[in-house]
Amino acid sequence: MPANASDPASPENGRSDPGPVVRFEQVTKRFGDLTVLDRLDFEVAQNEKIAIIGPSGSGKTTILRVLMTLVEPNEGVVYVDGEPLWHKPANGELVRADEAHLRKVRKNIGMVFQHFNLFPHMSVLRNVTEAPIHVLGRSRSEAEDQALHLLDKVGLGDKTDQFPSQLSGGQKQRVAIARALAMQPKVMLFDEVTSALDPELVGEVLNILRDLARDTEMAMLIVTHEMQFARDVADRVVFFDSGRVAEEGPPSKIFSAPENPRTQSFLKAVLDH
Amino acid sequence: MFDWITFTWDMEFALEILPQLLRAAWITLQATVVGFAIAVVVGLVLALARRGPRIVSWPVTFLIEFIRSTPLLVQLYVLYFILPLYGVSLSAFVTGVIGLGLHYGAYLSEVYRAGIEHVDKGQWEAAIALNFDRRRTWTNIVLPQALPPMLPMFGNYFIVMFKETPLLSAITVVELLQTAKIIGSRTFNYVEPYTLVGLIFLALSYPAALVVNRLEARFARQRQ
Amino acid sequence: MGIDLLPTLLRGAGITIQLTLASAALALVVALIAGLGRLSPWKPIRILAGTYVEVFRGTSVLVQLFWFYFALPLFGIRLDAFAAGVLALGLNVGAYGAETVRGSILSVPRGQIEAGIALNFSAAQRMRRIVLPQAFVMMLPPFGNNLIELLKATALVSLITIPEMTFEGYSLQMTTGRTNEIFLWLLLLYFAVAYPLTLGVRAIERRVSAFLRA
Numbered sequence: 001m002p003a004n005a006s007d008p009a010s011p012e013n014g015r016s017d018p019g020p021v022v023r024f025e026q027v028t029k030r031f032g033d034l035t036v037l038d039r040l041d042f043e044v045a046q047n048e049k050i051a052i053i054g055p056s057g058s059g060k061t062t063i064l065r066v067l068m069t070l071v072e073p074n075e076g077v078v079y080v081d082g083e084p085l086w087h088k089p090a091n092g093e094l095v096r097a098d099e100a101h102l103r104k105v106r107k108n109i110g111m112v113f114q115h116f117n118l119f120p121h122m123s124v125l126r127n128v129t130e131a132p133i134h135v136l137g138r139s140r141s142e143a144e145d146q147a148l149h150l151l152d153k154v155g156l157g158d159k160t161d162q163f164p165s166q167l168s169g170g171q172k173q174r175v176a177i178a179r180a181l182a183m184q185p186k187v188m189l190f191d192e193v194t195s196a197l198d199p200e201l202v203g204e205v206l207n208i209l210r211d212l213a214r215d216t217e218m219a220m221l222i223v224t225h226e227m228q229f230a231r232d233v234a235d236r237v238v239f240f241d242s243g244r245v246a247e248e249g250p251p252s253k254i255f256s257a258p259e260n261p262r263t264q265s266f267l268k269a270v271l272d273h
Numbered sequence: 274m275f276d277w278i279t280f281t282w283d284m285e286f287a288l289e290i291l292p293q294l295l296r297a298a299w300i301t302l303q304a305t306v307v308g309f310a311i312a313v314v315v316g317l318v319l320a321l322a323r324r325g326p327r328i329v330s331w332p333v334t335f336l337i338e339f340i341r342s343t344p345l346l347v348q349l350y351v352l353y354f355i356l357p358l359y360g361v362s363l364s365a366f367v368t369g370v371i372g373l374g375l376h377y378g379a380y381l382s383e384v385y386r387a388g389i390e391h392v393d394k395g396q397w398e399a400a401i402a403l404n405f406d407r408r409r410t411w412t413n414i415v416l417p418q419a420l421p422p423m424l425p426m427f428g429n430y431f432i433v434m435f436k437e438t439p440l441l442s443a444i445t446v447v448e449l450l451q452t453a454k455i456i457g458s459r460t461f462n463y464v465e466p467y468t469l470v471g472l473i474f475l476a477l478s479y480p481a482a483l484v485v486n487r488l489e490a491r492f493a494r495q496r497q
Numbered sequence: 498m499g500i501d502l503l504p505t506l507l508r509g510a511g512i513t514i515q516l517t518l519a520s521a522a523l524a525l526v527v528a529l530i531a532g533l534g535r536l537s538p539w540k541p542i543r544i545l546a547g548t549y550v551e552v553f554r555g556t557s558v559l560v561q562l563f564w565f566y567f568a569l570p571l572f573g574i575r576l577d578a579f580a581a582g583v584l585a586l587g588l589n590v591g592a593y594g595a596e597t598v599r600g601s602i603l604s605v606p607r608g609q610i611e612a613g614i615a616l617n618f619s620a621a622q623r624m625r626r627i628v629l630p631q632a633f634v635m636m637l638p639p640f641g642n643n644l645i646e647l648l649k650a651t652a653l654v655s656l657i658t659i660p661e662m663t664f665e666g667y668s669l670q671m672t673t674g675r676t677n678e679i680f681l682w683l684l685l686l687y688f689a690v691a692y693p694l695t696l697g698v699r700a701i702e703r704r705v706s707a708f709l710r711a
């Protein structure tokens with residue numbers, strides 16, 4: 001569902017029709033004999049908030065990892081902001097991208113991981129400033145100002161000098177969110193960011209994401225098992241099954257009147273337990 | 274520093290001294306095997322003694338730390354020079370393998386300790402529940418479970434010890450290195466003998482290390 | 498117990514310490530180069546580094562020492578005893594250290610590298626800013642143990658006539674015949690240096706494992 005051509009969204013893009021920010025075109029990913037993504041077509045509009053749901057092993061993580069350039073697809077093309085991600089044009093053909101091309105396109109994407117993956121040898125502040133300084137070339141003071149602002153926003157303005165080992169899981173995940181935001185990506189990926197947390201810490205992270213979804217321009221791809229949360233934040237819910245989009249639509253439709261029997265049984269299973 | 278003597282490897286000479294070196298390698302292997310056998314027993318005794326009452330375990334712990342903190346060469350000198358003063362006269366070879374055995378016994382005691390601690394507490398409780406006596410608990414229940422995972426570490430130490438045997442040359446045991454030294458001082462040709470000694474060590478220890486690695490990988494898999 | 502023996506032994510101890518430090522410095526540099534070399538994307542470098550590691554781990558340190566001291570001159574390279582000692586000990590311990598370096602780098606969790614990719618660090622930046630600092634922490638305890646082994650191994654260079662502590666002890670026992678006292682002193686002096694190091698390494702080990710658990 002590409003954005004409407006008359007939509008004045010994304011002014012920094014400069015183009016009259018911004019087009020989808022992410023487009024998967026017939027993307028296939030196999031691990032050995034197992035086909036995890038099966039000729040997948042999938043688009044994300046600018047500014048769109050998408051919740052991805054589906055049974056375990058259906059390929060949800062794999063889509064995010066393909067988009068983050070952590071997993072290379074076997075077939076198909078992924079476009080980010082109109083540019084091929086895993087390929088680059090050469091003599092009118094698409095050839096496998098090199099590291100320089102990957103870095104250029106990848107700067108549009110950010111990711112928050114299930115297990116945080118904070119850098120244990122850096123303070124909270126440095127976790128957030130390290131990439132802006134060394135990747136984006138910001139000055140230290142500029143990066144620190146921005147980091148303090150972001151850490152405030154996730155409620156950790158007082159933890160800047162702590163190390164990750166001194167934080168709770170929920171705090172770690174909030175630092176990881178600030179760290180990813182500091183790179184100002186156009187698309188942010190969230191892979192089950194609350195599933196490694198103790199139940200009482202889930203809420204604090206979900207609230208941050210709710211605020212973020214409301215306030216930001218960036219597109220968000222959120223893999224989650226929290227159905228109520230998906231319903232609250234998503235413009236569109238995508239139900240994944242066996243590496244394909246089995247059903248998609250606005251939350252009201254998917255959660256209230258799913259059509260696909262697979263969606264129905266999946267929702268019944270997760271909502272009933 | 275570089276005054277180039279045109280040097281060539283003398284293959285004929287190398288082949289001539291090879292049989293003598295291989296015979297010496299046999300002595301080296303014997304020293305390793307006997308020394309290791311002693312270490313296996315000493316290590317077990319030390320490990321068990323460490324589990325005893327404090328009056329035993331403290332001195333034993335100190336002894337282990339002391340042996341591990343001082344050079345094997347000095348320990349060999351101590352045995353070689355001091356034992357005769359107390360009327361114990363042993364051949365250099367026997368002194369050497371005892372030295373190796375005691376030194377590596379201290380290291381192996383740590384391997385035993387880790388292996389024994391690795392055995393699940395429930396196994397001890399089961400032994401009590403089945404009313405085994407102490408000796409049977411050890412021989413029939415604990416050690417059979419503790420020993421197999423230790424094998425790779427034993428293998429590692431066997432190879433380490435093999436490579437330490439040239440030290441016995443310092444107390445006049447005519448093993449591999451000493452033989453090369455003798456050949457060198459007789460012919461004023463050190464390159465071939467010492468290089469061959471290095472190659473012999475490599476030829477024996479490298480395949481052994483590969484075997485140990487395989488063993489290690491196997492136990493690592495089993496543990497999963 | 499003969500205090501009069503101490504000055505000579507302590508003079509030797511000074512050389513033992515010098516040897517230890519010089520060899521440790523060489524070993525550290527070589528370990529880093531060879532350890533990284535074994536992980537190089539370029540195959541000839543991997544083979545070169547791997548050969549170095551296997552040759553020096555596969556032959557005996559004493560054989561290496563004798564080779565450097567007695568065999569190298571015949572290639573036209575003449576090293577004094579101290580240099581031969583430092584070279585043999587440093588290269589030997591460096592080969593073990595290289596395995597530590599390699600193992601530590603490989604054991605940095607995959608998620609750390611993925612986070613580095615997600616933040617768009619270059620491959621070199623990921624290595625320098627994310628992987629190496631964490632790997633370095635893991636290297637500390639094994640490096641400490643290597644240092645202790647190195648300290649003990651310096652006794653070997655007495656056999657190529659470097660007047661370090663064991664050499665001095667051995668000479669004293671030849672000239673004075675006061676065997677018991679001399680060797681007791683020697684053992685005590687080595688213990689006095691090595692054992693605190695051991696305790697230090699154990700303390701670091703505990704802190705590192707706490708860091709890694711976090």
Ligand SMILES: Nc1ncnc2c1ncn2[C@@H]1O[C@H](COP(=O)(O)OP(=O)(O)OP(=O)(O)O)[C@@H](O)[C@H]1O
Nearest residue numbers: 031032034036054055056057058059060061062063
């Ligand atoms: N690196 C890999 N090598 C082999 N198989 C893999 C790899 N990564 C994922 N898989 C397999 O691909 C399938 C899809 O994995 P994926 O992680 O995308 O599923 P998911 O939808 O995120 O599931 P979950 O809800 O359990 O996280 C699974 O069967 C998984 O075992």
Ligand SMILES: [Mg+2]
Nearest residue numbers: 060061062192
């Ligand atoms: Mg997943």
